[in-house]
Amino acid sequence: MRSLVPALLAFAVLVAAHVILWRLRRPRGQYAALAGLALTTPAVLLAAGLSAPARGAWLPAGPSETVSSMILYGALVLAYVTTYSAVQADSPTMTILLRIEQTGPAGLTRDELVNDIDDRVLILPRLEDLVAGRLVARADGRYVIGPRGVAMVRPHMFFRRLLGMEKGG
Numbered sequence: 001m002r003s004l005v006p007a008l009l010a011f012a013v014l015v016a017a018h019v020i021l022w023r024l025r026r027p028r029g030q031y032a033a034l035a036g037l038a039l040t041t042p043a044v045l046l047a048a049g050l051s052a053p054a055r056g057a058w059l060p061a062g063p064s065e066t067v068s069s070m071i072l073y074g075a076l077v078l079a080y081v082t083t084y085s086a087v088q089a090d091s092p093t094m095t096i097l098l099r100i101e102q103t104g105p106a107g108l109t110r111d112e113l114v115n116d117i118d119d120r121v122l123i124l125p126r127l128e129d130l131v132a133g134r135l136v137a138r139a140d141g142r143y144v145i146g147p148r149g150v151a152m153v154r155p156h157m158f159f160r161r162l163l164g165m166e167k168g169g
Contacts, residue, residue: 003065006045007072014041014077028132030088031081032148038077042070089129092122 017037027033046059060066099116100108108116127143130136135149145153160166 003060003068003072006042006059007069007076010042010045010073011076011080013045014038015080017041029134030129031085031133031135034081034084038081042073089126090122092117095121 014037018034021027021033021037022030060069095117096113099113127136130143130149131138133148134146135152136143137146138144
């Protein structure tokens, strides 16, 4: 039980800090900022816990509880970041659903959807997000993957190969 409390507390503080900071000023490189926040949150809580009057009463009792707490926090953070990417960006499916929902019972024809939703709505904002997050860079009018982009793509591709899936997005 003592391994649950620190992980859940750190995760709750991370989510609260994320909401507060993003409402004050959303960073340009959102994923890098979120990763930095996720890494610093446990360290700040640990420092606060060790200096508090109860001096670490809520901290894990030993190495195995510490590792368990770190694994739980890591799993929660990874799930959160994955979910955040779906919320942060406009997914094609959600964009189409929202556009159809706006029209009510009248609905939309395929041609109306194609005219409303084009590269300016779906592709260009994602490219700007990739550049802002330094996952890709512009070089001579072309987009080129950067080290952060490679670090993001490799585990994805490994997992797809592991599942016997095609190379895809």
